[in-house]
Amino acid sequence: MKTRRIVLAVIAFCLLLPPVAFAQGTFYTVKGTLKDAKGQPVSFANVLLLHKADGSAACGGTSGQDGVFSIKCAPGQYVLNMSFMGYKTVTKDISLAGNTDIGVVVLEESQEMLSDVVITAKLTERKADRMVINLAGSPLVAGKNTKDVLKYAPGVWVDSKGSISINGNSNVRVMINDRDVRMNGQELVDYLETLKAEDIVKIEVIPTAGAEYEADSAGGVVHITLKKQALEGMNGSVGVSYSQNKYWGWSPSANLNYKKDKWSFTGRYSHNDRGSFMDTDEETEFFSSDTKQVSGFDMKGRSKSHYGDLGIVYDITERSEAGVEVEYYNNHSNMSSVNNTDMTTAGIPSSVKGAMDNAENTGNFYATAFYKIKTDTLGSSFKAIADYADRKGGSYLFSDAFYYDANGDVTGRNNYTQDLPSNTKVYTVRADFDKKTSTATSYSFGAKYANSSINSDSYYRINDNGQWRDDDSRSNRYRYHEEVWAGYGKMNTKFWGNQITIGLRVEGTSLSSYSLTMEREDRQSYVDFFPSVSLMRQFGKEKAHSIALNYSRRISRPYYGIFNPYEIPLSEFSAVVGNPDIRPSYINRYSVTGVFFQKYSVTAEYGHYTGLISQIVMQSPENPDMTVYKHVNMDSKDRFGLSISAPVKVTKWWGLNAGLYGQYYIQDNMGVRDYQTNMSVSAQNSFTFGKGWSADFSGYYNTGGVEGNMHVDGMLYLNAGVVKRALDNRLTFSLNVYNITGQKFDMYAYGDNYRKHTVNREGGGTQNLSFSVRWNFKSGKNVKVKKVESGSQEERDRL
Template sequence: MKKFLLLLVMTVTVMSGFAQKSAAVLLGHVEDENGQPVAFATLRFLPSDSSSKAVAEKIADQSGDFIIDLPVGNRYYLIATGASFTPTKKWVQISDSAMTITLFKKTEELEAVTVKAKVPLVTRKIDRVVLNVQDNALVAGKNSMEIMEMAPGMFVDRNGGISINGNTGVRVMVDGVMLQLSGDDLTAYLNNLQAADIKSIEVIAHPSAEYDAQGSGGIINIILKKQRTAGLSGSVNTGYSIGRYPGNDQGLQLNYHNNKLTLTGNYSHYQNKAFNDIHQSRTFPENGLYTASNLIINRYNGQSVRLGATYDISKGQYIALGYNGSFNHSSSVTHSISSIDYPASPADNFSSDGHFTDQKARNLNNFTFNYHLDTDSSGSNLEIMGDYTATHNNSSSLAISQDLDAAGLPLSDSSFRYSMPNQAKILTADIKYMKVFTPTTKLHIGGKYTGTQIDHINQFTRVLDNSWTEDPDRYYQFHYRENILAGFMTLETKVLQTEVQLGLRGEYTKTKGSLDAAVSSVNKNDYFNLFPTIFFKKDLNEKGSNYLSLSYNKRIERPYYSDLNPYVSYLDNYTIETGNPNLKPQFADNYELGLTLDNKYNFSVGYTQFKDEISQITHINQDTALVEITRGNTGSTKRYSATLSIPIQVTKWWRTNNTLQFRYEDIKTSGFAIKQPLYYLQTAQDFKLAKTWSANLSAFYLNHAIEGNIFVGNISKVDIGIEKKLLDGNLKIRAGVTDLFLGRKITADIKYDDNLIHLTQARQSRMFKLSLTYNFRRGKSFKAKKIESSSEDAQSRLQ
């Protein structure tokens, strides 16, 4: 391990000393078609016409003149823009000669202000698919979790689990910062992140070595809206939704920019009430039949705060500080009615009537530090990042139930309470260096440290002799410590019209889990793994709009922290869920071959193999007759897939994007083995009805889903939305209906120990949503810098 890190340090030192191409102090002038200077024009020099990140940027002075230094002989794609002018886009060769750029005035300036080209709902880049959320009526009143289902290949299961192309273990970033959350905590955070705050969602199915290896399913990057106006700017929004129960959300965003200082602030709040009706039936010991109905009412109340400050120390050098706070409270009341019938002996029948009340308070405080330095004029830069996350979760559960005999007379009462305070602290430090040799040849290197501390207490009391009494046999404390040291190296270049990206990441992990209970235990695990990544992109035409791509990467899925905790949670009177402190990581190898035409039509085939897969284990405890659900390294899966994406411009006012995916699952676990095909169809329709009116329709159909040992029947969803713009587009009114035909009602079978549980579930999925957003701004244009963080895989595993 020391040799591996030493190699990285030596590489950084050597690369920083490499000689650059000689730089030219390029003199330039921007003028209009009549030869008059264009004041304050913006010039961006990009490495390619498909790139979004500029190598260099410059704003011309009042006389249209500019000075910029770039390596002589390099070729760049130039985008020059100016107020009231049509952008000029062209390839330029850097030389010692002065450069003159001509901009042409817009012929219909008024129309250009009021009628803007609408960005397609789905766009495709080399390494990711982008869902453009902004200005789409379909997102009216939705949260980020609901919006994700609109992205090609993405699916959100009944418990909030996210998958890309069928692969679970997806990690979520916000503006490039990985969330240190998972499970219920992640769901609560994403439910609190509203559409009014989101610009786009990036789906990265195969991350490079630069990203943490954690996450076998890929990465989702949520890009928040950013104001780019000097002075004061921002927006306010409010929304209302109604299904069986109502909900509402509100938000405020403020931005201030003056000289070298940029300040940003965001506050959002949501409140919601929903239902979740679950009915199940299964066999029971001694030829019995168990049936149960769990009628659940959920309430959610959440707030989030995001603050950021950026200070430009000098040109190409800045420091940024950020704060992210999320404060959520949820509660659920479950009325569980269960019965056990013995057809051969009706007198032995009995039933149970229980009420389960759960309260969960989740608070997250996250602080980030980011230092950025451009080390040369060609785009090379150094990033130093630090991140500290502290969470405090306090969960409690109250269960009151009564058993009844065949005649409905009381047999026994049972009352107990759980109290489960939980604290987590995560510290990360990250350093990255990118050396740009040419616009097509770059070297990325870096290292990272992540330290995690989890402390959990479980307190249990029950009613004995008409008083609440602690049960020392069920009291325990669980302490988890994890340290990860990582280094990576990625090389990008272009050879024979083929883009090549080769990467290698090494991660050393050391863990210790301590259980202090009636029977104490300590589990330690140390391991080191290498994670290679390979990417090829072969252009098939001169523009690079048609290309073949080939990728491979290896990923790891470490257990969620909560799954390592030996907790016990009652789902109903006869079903419990427990943790497993002996869980080990699972690994995945991902392969994909793709063909893209005209930068939008895409066909790909993929293969993923999981080893030591963490899968759900369900069995009956013969002594207690309880169904026990836990997780173990008992599974392996081979997944074959083929995906076809076709966007079509049907008319000038009608655009559609369609994705069809076929998957073949070969799953083996200790409890079952299955080989089965799956079909997934997504479609999105955008309609431009008038200058200020637009409408959208989004739908998907899945013939069935497999979640561990849960086999879900067909699922579908149809959403519709409409938008009206007022006040020159600054006021937007959106209305929509989600799950119009109630296709998200679930029918499922759970297989275990040669037994079967049949399950149906109905949630508050059909809702009418209305939202209003007003944007205000004052001042000149500026570009807000992204506040990055070193937080990555640890965030995504917190419960």
């Protein structure tokens, strides 16, 4: 209770802190437009006002998509510095005594800057705690979506189910424009596929998250920055893509941005309709009963989703703004499967033939409100964010299976239905204050409160000789409630030529779960401290090399649904079950990264996990002929990793970004120690030709690894694409082929009394041919449309 009062008091103080607390003084504006020699705007260039006396930075910013920049600064004598990779730096003396418009500034291409070293460095850039992938204007993104281009981020891997990892670490947070992505799993995949990659400026990969990020960022953070809309009054795009594997799919999308006076409006809609299939072969042995099962599953289905959002931002003053945004995401899917299992028990054969139909429908509603104010010209700011999420979902399963003896006679039937309605509500409020005392030193403080509640039920009905009745023995009604209070502080400064970041986050958690059917209640309450430290030093000519050291302690909380003890059938002989006894896991991670010639990167890391949450395959205690998938806490895990990233400019028209990652880990659980080695190799080739033509070819290979007690074989993925731009880049055609080799998923699981081997061949999520067309439009005068921020990432990801 004491922790709750302290943290809530901090939040209340921050939220009620009046804007008058931030002295604003007198400031004037310097504005202008950056263009190249051909008259095209130079977007996202760095623009700095340097004190004329000592050359130190006073104020700064970047040019917009149209090349326009605008910087506010106190009166004084300055040097205006305008620079961008591939161009000569331009400087201009400024005596700032009033608002100043310097007009159009032409940046000339630099042959030296266009050398191999800098061109390849432009794609990847290393900072103290992160790797930055610059995609603005890159031919790699044409005709692709965000999920497609995440493969260009060193160490990042996204599978077809929405699981994202950095250097082999899962539980990765995804942010877009400082805004939390509120989805996970297949929903996240669908969302990333609707977000066009051509709107991306950069992707930041943060393997070791700092104190300002949720403590439940054990796997790191992927932060995507989209282009600010520097458009003439209104702009947007419309597009459509068609995909084909065994089944067809299509995805239309549209977005619109508009600004008038102090009001900014953004809207987006997308639809995804696609068919999918999965062929699965399984072989399971139970040693004590001398039972062997050989099963085949043929699944097919269709998924339809709709996503829309509407955001409004109002400029209260030149330095403060407020906004609201509402989002809605709906997904409806149907999956049907036919399964056949041949069994032998002590040499006696039998078989089971069955069919399943599963319908799922999910509706997510989100609302966000925020207030933000810039407190000085150095970049200090305060913001407060409130979020609400309401997720209503449900699935309905119909299963019918017949059992046969060795003569083919029916010996039994298992015919049942399962209804799984659920409702999740999440409320969060957050406040952050960033204070920059100079261009080299800044302090950050923040607080957050989150309140989550879940109602989830499972109702079974069984066909008993033609009469349907409730099966209370398998039904369950479940309730869950959780509160999290958090506060953090962080300092970023330079000391003896070193860039240092030190942070501490404190989180208090209180949760309760209750099964009304089982009359079982579980409670947990704990307070944790999460320190983080980053140290970077640059050296060499023009500081082209750097060494960075990082440490952090993080927590990984279970997904909300894991606590629910109900059972979800996968087939007659396999199911997924919850675990109300699951506990959070913790990780201490250390890493050292060297960057050479501003482009070649090598990272060595060590992580120690306690209570690692892993999914395992185990023999069902209720049915000895059945296996279940269950999340459990492993005792400990030590992981040693090494990653290498090397961008290479092979020719003027061919760029290559190659990556290598290897890991060795030791896993202990219940007295059993397991040693594993894993390696992955990736290569992204981009080709730029004349007359708007470009192409890419990428490959990824992983030698396989272990999740819990499941051993996964190696996987190879190859993708290729070609792009044609026309009409001054406003019209884009693209053709892409994904998973050319049709890679399958091959898994083995072992236990004291069983062995299980599963092979999946999937279509729709990974292997397909896709063709897309996109048209960009704009009208009106040049404006910048602002985005609404959000602050409930951790809770939304756990939905």
